Amino acid sequence: MENRSVFQQAARHTLPVLMGYIPLGITFGFVAVQAGHPWWYAVTMSTFVYSGATQFFILGLSATGMSLATAIVMACLLNLRHSFYGLSLLTRFSATRWAKPYLIFAITDETFALLMTIEEPDPCTRTRLYVAISFFDQLYWVAGTLIGALLGTAVPASITGIEFSLTALFVVLAVESTEKIRSLVPLAVALATTVLGHLLLPSSAVLPVSIALGTGMLLFLGRHTVHA
Amino acid sequence: MPDSLVVLAVMAGITFASRLLPFLLFSRTRPPRWVVTVETALPPLVLWLLVFYSLDGIAWRTPPYGIPALAGVGIVILVHRWKQSALLSIVSGTAAYMVLTRLLA
Incomplete structure (x- = not known):
């Protein structure tokens, strides 16, 4: 198969991701600039971090004044789902040689979903197709970010209330991950530890203690309630 | 928080590490079962904790009693379960929050 046809195939496969990443990238770029960051900071994030949840989380950091230690723990836990994706892609990526580092870097929810479903028999073309798909997806994300960041720069006064989009994104991701495991236990545990934490602890300690306590409870309850 | 670019580098490192770790x-070996269980159950826990954390600054005892934020979260959940479009859910929830903040101010 020619490179040309690999590109065409990748463009076709990634069309639904285009429809999702451009608008969401625009939202991210816009919110980042409205939060006081320069446009290139938003674009750099989308290029090198390339994880919507983590990037919105970083915007939240400067707004909430979370300590760096807590932020690091949160980011690790937030990104665990990528590890879960990696587990499923181990065999698919086993013969990709030169492209493997980029393919691993570029694992996102959407790219994972595409790569898991695509059938391409020839191993040589398969690697090129995987790279093209991963690259196209990231291109949409970065392009969306750039558009949003420039729009954000063009709108002079910051719009009150736009920061709620951060909470909204977390709710979206929480709803999706909750539906995936078909269990309300993590939600209940999170609610319980947050309420308990606010009653008993200083507010800066609530999040780290909730994480530790919640993880412990999940490990304890896990085998009965989680259908992975 | 320290300088933004340091934060960005640290976060980029963590994100890449999480993707690299299983590889x-x-x-050579298959992952043990508890690893799979933890990796499935932790994301919803962490994300719900982040939802509550991001609502931390709200004054519940004074008007508007956190109503815009609660309504915003409710609308995001409903719209997302209805249409499964992240953008639509975020935009409608944020719009509702902004409108209610102004109406109830």
Whole structure:
């Protein structure tokens, strides 16, 4: 198969991701600039971090004044789902040689979903197709970010209330991950530890203690309630 | 928080490490069952904690009693379960929050 046809195939496969990443990238770029960051900071994030949840989380950091230690723990836990994706892609990526580092870097929810479903028999073309798909997806994300960041720069006064989009994104991701495991236990545990934490602890300690306590409870309850 | 670019580098490192980890650990052996359980159940826990954390600054005892934020969260959940479009859910929830903040101010 020619490179040309690999590109065409990748463009076709990634069309639904285009429809999702451009608008969401625009939202991210816009919110980042409205939060006081320069446009290139938003674009750099989308290029090198390339994880919507983590990037919105970083915007939240400067707004909430979370300590760096807590932020690091949160980011690790937030990104665990990528590890879960990696587990499923181990065999698919086993013969990709030169492209493997980029393919691993570029694992996102959407790219994972595409790569898991695509059938391409020839191993040589398969690697090129995987790279093209991963690259196209990231291109949409970065392009969306750039558009949003420039729009954000063009709108002079910051719009009150736009920061709620951060909470909204977390709710979206929480709803999706909750539906995936078909269990309300993590939600209940999170609610319980947050309420308990606010009653008993200083507010800066609530999040780290909730994480530790919640993880412990999940490990304890896990085998009965989680259908992975 | 320290300088933004340091934060960005640290976060980029963590994100890449999370993607790389399974390839380093389990290239030869299969992952044990508890790893899979934890990796499935933790994301919803962490994300719900982040939802509550991001609502931390709200004054619940004074008007508007956190109503815009609660309504915003409710609308995001409903719209997302209805249409499964992240953008639509975020935009409608944020719009509702902004409108209610102004109406109830």
